[in-house]
Amino acid sequence: MSEDQEQAAPDLYIWLHGDPRVSEPDTQIEDLPGVSDLELLATAIARGRLGRYLPNRVATSPHRSPGPTGFRSVDVSRLMRDYQIPHRRCYEVVLEQIAPANDDETE
Numbered sequence: 001m002s003e004d005q006e007q008a009a010p011d012l013y014i015w016l017h018g019d020p021r022v023s024e025p026d027t028q029i030e031d032l033p034g035v036s037d038l039e040l041l042a043t044a045i046a047r048g049r050l051g052r053y054l055p056n057r058v059a060t061s062p063h064r065s066p067g068p069t070g071f072r073s074v075d076v077s078r079l080m081r082d083y084q085i086p087h088r089r090c091y092e093v094v095l096e097q098i099a100p101a102n103d104d105e106t107e
Contacts, residue, residue: 042083
């Protein structure tokens with residue numbers, strides 16, 4: 001089979017922030033036959049392909065525009081623990097979304 005006839009491996013699409021049902025994927029990795037999607041995702045994380053800071057959950061799909069049940073939501077913390085990827089946990093406080101305290105109630 002010539003190189004022109006070889007079909008490129010399909011992609012595994014990854015959403016780091018948006019809802020896969022309504023937004024474009026943030027990135028994609030090669031979807032290798034015979035390798036689980038979780039292993040591919042863990043390898044990409046360990047190699048830094050998804051960045052240094054990750055959300056609590058990411059979504060993956062072999063489809064660029066998946067339907068309501070056509071994607072998988074992955075717990076990043078559990079994935080990194082299961083694949084023994086060194087990591088730290090951090091929490092971001094979004095101050096703009098916290099209602100100001102009522103000063104009258106504290107007196």
